[in-house]
Amino acid sequence: xxxxxxxxxxxxxxxxxxxxxxxxxxxxxxxxxxxxxxxxxxxxxxxxxxxxxxxxxxxxxxxxxxxxxxxxxxxxxxxxxxxxxxxxxxxxxxxxxxxxxxxxxxxxxxxxxxxxxxxxxxxxxxxxxxxxxxxxxxxxxxxxxxxxxxxxxxxxxxxxxxxxxxxxxxxxxxxxxxxxxxxxxxxxxxxxxxxxxxxxxxxxxxxxxxxxxxxxxxxxxxxxxxxxxxxxxxxxxxxxxxxxxxxxxxxxxxxxxxxxxxxxxxxxxxxxxxxxxxxxxxxxxxxxxxxxxxxxxxxxxxxxxxxxxxxxxxxxxxxxxxxxxxxxxxxxx
Amino acid sequence: xxxxxxxxxxxxxxxxxxxxxxxxxxxxxxxxxxxxxxxxxxxxxxxxxxxxxxxxxxxxxxxxxxxxxxxxxxxxxxxxxxxxxxxxxxxxxxxxxxxxxxxxxxxxxxxxxxxxxxxxxxxxxxxxxxxxxxxxxxxxxxxxxxxxxxxxxxxxxxxxxxxxxxxxxxxxxxxxxxxxxxxxxxxxxxxxxxxxxxxxxxxxxxxxxxxxxxxxxxxxxxxxxxxxxxxxxxxxxxxxxxxxxxxxxxxxxxxxxxxxxxxxxxxxxxxxxxxxxxxxxxxxxxxxxxxxxxxxxxxxxxxxxxxxxxxxxxxxxxxxxxxxxxxxxxxxx
DNA sequence: TTGTACGCGTTATCAA
DNA sequence: TTGATAACGCGTACAA
Numbered sequence: 001x002x003x004x005x006x007x008x009x010x011x012x013x014x015x016x017x018x019x020x021x022x023x024x025x026x027x028x029x030x031x032x033x034x035x036x037x038x039x040x041x042x043x044x045x046x047x048x049x050x051x052x053x054x055x056x057x058x059x060x061x062x063x064x065x066x067x068x069x070x071x072x073x074x075x076x077x078x079x080x081x082x083x084x085x086x087x088x089x090x091x092x093x094x095x096x097x098x099x100x101x102x103x104x105x106x107x108x109x110x111x112x113x114x115x116x117x118x119x120x121x122x123x124x125x126x127x128x129x130x131x132x133x134x135x136x137x138x139x140x141x142x143x144x145x146x147x148x149x150x151x152x153x154x155x156x157x158x159x160x161x162x163x164x165x166x167x168x169x170x171x172x173x174x175x176x177x178x179x180x181x182x183x184x185x186x187x188x189x190x191x192x193x194x195x196x197x198x199x200x201x202x203x204x205x206x207x208x209x210x211x212x213x214x215x216x217x218x219x220x221x222x223x224x225x226x227x228x229x230x231x232x233x234x235x236x237x238x239x240x241x242x243x244x245x246x247x248x249x250x251x252x253x254x255x256x257x258x259x260x261x262x263x264x265x266x267x268x269x270x271x272x273x274x275x276x277x278x279x280x281x282x283x284x285x286x287x288x289x290x291x292x293x294x295x296x297x298x299x300x301x302x303x304x305x306x307x308x309x310x311x312x313x314x315x316x317x318x319x320x321x322x323x324x325x326x327x328x329x330x331x332x333x
Numbered sequence: 334x335x336x337x338x339x340x341x342x343x344x345x346x347x348x349x350x351x352x353x354x355x356x357x358x359x360x361x362x363x364x365x366x367x368x369x370x371x372x373x374x375x376x377x378x379x380x381x382x383x384x385x386x387x388x389x390x391x392x393x394x395x396x397x398x399x400x401x402x403x404x405x406x407x408x409x410x411x412x413x414x415x416x417x418x419x420x421x422x423x424x425x426x427x428x429x430x431x432x433x434x435x436x437x438x439x440x441x442x443x444x445x446x447x448x449x450x451x452x453x454x455x456x457x458x459x460x461x462x463x464x465x466x467x468x469x470x471x472x473x474x475x476x477x478x479x480x481x482x483x484x485x486x487x488x489x490x491x492x493x494x495x496x497x498x499x500x501x502x503x504x505x506x507x508x509x510x511x512x513x514x515x516x517x518x519x520x521x522x523x524x525x526x527x528x529x530x531x532x533x534x535x536x537x538x539x540x541x542x543x544x545x546x547x548x549x550x551x552x553x554x555x556x557x558x559x560x561x562x563x564x565x566x567x568x569x570x571x572x573x574x575x576x577x578x579x580x581x582x583x584x585x586x587x588x589x590x591x592x593x594x595x596x597x598x599x600x601x602x603x604x605x606x607x608x609x610x611x612x613x614x615x616x617x618x619x620x621x622x623x624x625x626x627x628x629x630x631x632x633x634x635x636x637x638x639x640x641x642x643x644x645x646x647x648x649x650x651x652x653x654x655x656x657x658x659x660x661x662x663x664x665x666x
Numbered sequence: 667t668t669g670t671a672c673g674c675g676t677t678a679t680c681a682a
Numbered sequence: 683t684t685g686a687t688a689a690c691g692c693g694t695a696c697a698a
Contacts, residue, residue, distance in 0.1 A: 006451065008691055019669045024693055034667060051451050055391035056691035059674045064388070066431075066452075074417050080408040087407070087434045091445075096452060098399075099432040101420045112424075118339075119387055119399075119429055220609055247609055254611060276553055276580055278587060278611030341675055352685045357677060367683060389675030392690045 007050040016044040027052055054096075066096035067299055068120035070112055072104045072127045077244065077272040078288060082126055082147065085292020093300055095121075106130055117142045122299045125149070129188060145299040147291060149190045150312075155302060157295045157313040161191060161269055162198035164284030164317035168239055168267050169202035171282070171319055176328040177237045177265065181211045181230050183249065185218040185241030192241055195269065199239055211235055215245070223248015227256060236264060236328045243268035247277045250324065254278070261326030271320060279323035286317045340383040349377040360385055399429035400632055401453035403445055405437045405460045410577065410605040411621060415459055415480065418625020426633055428454075439463055450475045455632045458482070462521060478632040480624060482523045483645075488635060490628045490646040494524060494602055495531035497617030497650035501572055501600045502535035504615070504652055509661040510570045510598065514544045514563050516582065518551040518574030525574055528602065532572055544568055548578070556581015560589060569597060569661045576601035580610045583657065587611070594659030604653060612656035619650045 013020045018041060025032050026041035033041075044050075058064045069086050071079045083099070090097050098120055102109040106129045113130075116123060122143035128135060132151055138144060139154045146156040172180060182199045185192040196212065203210045211233045215222055223245045230238055230249065240246035246268030253260055260266055260279055267282045268274045274283035294313045301310065346353045351374060358365050359374035366374075377383075391397045402419050404412045416432070423430050433449055435442040439462045446463075449456060455476035461468060465484055471477060472487045479489040505513060515532045518525040529545065536543045544566045548555055556578045563571055563582065573579035579601030586593055593599055593612055600615045601607045607616035627646045634643065 009693095010691080020692080021670080021694075022668060024691095025668090028693070032667075037667080051447065053392075053691050054452050055388045055397065056674090057693075058388035059386075059392050059676085060691080060693045062674080074420070075413040077410070077413075080410075080413060083432070084407050084434060087432065088436075091433075094448075096449070097432050099416070099420065099430050100424075101417060103421075115427075116429070118384055251609065251611065251613075273606075273609075276584065276606075278584065280584075342677095343675080353675090354677080354685060354687095355683090357675095358684090361677075365683075370683080386675050389690090390677070392692090393675080393677040395690080 006053070007045075007048040008053070009050075012041065012045050012048060012050050015048060016041050063303075064096075064119060064121045065094070066098055066120050067122045067124065067296070067303070068098040068100060068116035069124045069126065070100040070102060070109065070116065070128075072102050072109075072129065074099070074101050078242065078270055079126060081272070081288040082292040082295075085289035085294075086124060086296040087292075088289075089293040089296035089300075093296075095296075095300065102129070104129070110134070113138060121303045124295050124299055126295075127189070127191075143299060143302040145295050145302070147295050153309055155298050155310050155312070157291050157298060157315070159191070159286045159288070159291055159315045159317060160194075161284055161286065161317050162194045164269070164286070164319055165195050165198035165239065166202040167319040168282075168284055169199060169206060169208065171321065171325065172237045172239075172265060172267070173206040173208060175237075175265065175326060177208065178328070179209050179211070179233075179235045179237075181213055181233050181235035181238045183213045183223070183226055183230075183238055183240045183245055184215050185245065186216055195239075195241060215241075218242045218245045220244055220248040220251065223250075224252035224255070227252030227258075230264070231256070231258065237267070237325070238264065239267045240269060242270050243272045243274045243277070243281065243283055246281055246283070247273055250277050250279070250281060260324050265325040265328075267319075267325060274320070274322065277324070282322045282325040283320055284317050285320045286315060291315055339386070340378075340381040341386070342383075345374065345378050345381060345383050348381060349374050396636075397429075397452060397454050398427070399431055399453050400455045400457065400629070400636070401431040401433060401449035402457045402459065403433040403435060403442065403449065403461075405435050405442075405462065407432070407434050411575065411603055412459060414605070414621040415625040415628075418622035418627075419457060419629040420625075421622075422626040422629035422633075426629075428629075428633065435462070437462070443467070446471060454636045457628050457632055459628075460522070460524075476632060476635040478628050478635070480628050486642060488631050488643050488645070490624050490631065490648070492524070492619045492621070492624055492648045492650060493527075494617055494619065494650050495527045497602070497619070497652055498528050498531035498572065499535040500652040501615075501617060502532060502539060502541065504654065504658065505570045505572075505598060505600070506539040506541060508570075508598065508659060510541065511661070512542050512544070512566075512568045512570075514546055514566050514568035514571045516546045516556070516559055516563075516571055516573045516578055517548050518578065519549055522574075528572075528574060548574075551575045551578045553577055553581040553584065556583075557585035557588070560585030560591075563597070564589070564591065570600070570658070571597065572600045573602060575603050576606045576610070576614065576616055579614055579616070580606055583610050583612070583614065593657050598658040598661075600652075600658060607653070607655065610657070615655045615658040616653055617650050618653045619648060624648055 271285035274281040604618035607614040
């Protein structure tokens, strides 16, 4: 049937022969109490399976003991490790995680933000689609940390895929490639802007020509659909905005019996599914789970009254060479 | 800087010239009030940007307006669509979603359960590792819905992969296969028990011999590692516990230059990554997102005082034939 | 170091 | 239909 009522601070106090404040302190400010008292109270609390009621605590302190993470699509393999990292960090600090999925729409992002902002002490916004103005306004109402979005004055965790992209271009250059296609992601995406700019500038430094393909959504299907254009472009290598798109391109090439890497090389980004692609895809790897941990750590620091605008955290990336890249011209391109 | 303090029920009451109870009712029980009063209060509330404080409401009513979803590993592609479905349903009903990741350990599952049970009105437990006894005990303390676990008396949503497995065996039988390997998942997994039993019985009905391989974890790496044993077994087809394991097997076969499906056929389960595998993998498909929605709907119904033990929801599956299965013997096995 | 007493914002009970 | 008031469980001045 229904549940027994959980023990309250008063019952513990009576059972332990102390006052309610002592019980409270045993949990929230143990350093104010003698070690012996803390020990006693904790033992009794354990026996009675006492767990502090967060609603009551929240009402009293104004802090929820929870943060919210808002992602554009939990099914995107980039977000799984990110959420995992956030989860782990929060679990360590005994903070709850509220999850929101915007389904890639700005409207839902706004609604969710409004709803969650009241329930959480802070929000991690990953891959936001809202405008700079909206985000800035929001950041004045609730502690906010951005992931992969650059916005002065708002704490953020950035994954420096640009450096990895340069490494990727150098790798291709060393293999003799001189004609490179870039398959972009969403136009509003900060990550895409970074990646595309890095590819373009690195390529021009190496004397490599870049064709920027026409694409928006970073999906498997979009990757498959890009293949004809890629072949037309006569590029000998493709760098994709992310692994999902890259894997789609690999799939499309496979269907068309285009040999990878003999006829064309392919590089992905994020290293989420690259290792499982066929052929195993060369990709720019980042520690996404760490990014999640850092985002959570940053947010919790702000929430707990630390630095209002900490320096951005920038995480390094590096190229992992696998089987989808090789010397140009094995097949006469 | 920080945010202005939000308006409270008392300020609205004063501004609207009514009592706090009236303001409260205007939001939670408008039918008790005259239309005019409701209108007045709501207007004033709007002007003052009043939003009810959920912590206070929770403290008073004992209801949190949130449910928790506990998964064993958010990075497993099975859980992403599940969480998505839950999220969607909860969002529709204005309920918040708390996320917990047990990292596949029973200990963390227990801790998390204890922690979240207090903060949520109910819990969805997906792929639990705890014992029947523990789960039963818990279900007496808080509304609980299981996903893919059979336990009498506890509301549950089950994906009937057994039927799909029989379909898969029939498919292989029709292709002439007579020697089949099954690559299992976790021994404690209800899903694995279902799948393995279905494969075994369906195969024996078709006169197909089944070799059950030795495996526990459904990971890509485990799939790769299974390949030598699979080849030794001289099976002409493999059915994997899930897509991830199946994709690993495909990868291992590819590395060993074993042709799929000419030399060996491979079938996955869940259809999470099957379509993106190479070759595109035949798999048993289920609507996991729907499972999530149903789980959330079931839980919310129970929470809201409906049926204490609703009938289990059982979702159908079907085989999706792709490129990883073909007639036996193209290469003399 | 510990206890007393009040307030956090809301809903429920009871009375008007 | 509306209002006054007592909980809900906890944290924290303030007092001891």
